[in-house]
Amino acid sequence: MTRTKEQTLRMACTLASIRNLLNSLEGYTADQTKAATKIRNTATIYQNNHTESTRAELVAVATAQGDFIWGVSGAVANSIDIIKQLVDDLEEQK
Numbered sequence: 001m002t003r004t005k006e007q008t009l010r011m012a013c014t015l016a017s018i019r020n021l022l023n024s025l026e027g028y029t030a031d032q033t034k035a036a037t038k039i040r041n042t043a044t045i046y047q048n049n050h051t052e053s054t055r056a057e058l059v060a061v062a063t064a065q066g067d068f069i070w071g072v073s074g075a076v077a078n079s080i081d082i083i084k085q086l087v088d089d090l091e092e093q094k
Helices: 005-048 052-093
Strands: none
Touching: 005 052
């Protein structure tokens, strides 16, 4: 089957969208790693220095970074859903 220019352009746009989403997912992963590292480092500080101020800092950092990771996880899930739909669209264009 010969593709029309419109079909080829639509496929190229769909593939570009998938690439962009995959790049975003890579960024989200890096952000989650940074957040987890910050939590781990703060926990280590607390473990080595059991003061009320370090406990408060640990709670604040863990809460903020946990909320951040929660939000990133939602964005990742949405990106995965979009990629699945784009792949379905590509399959229909075959």
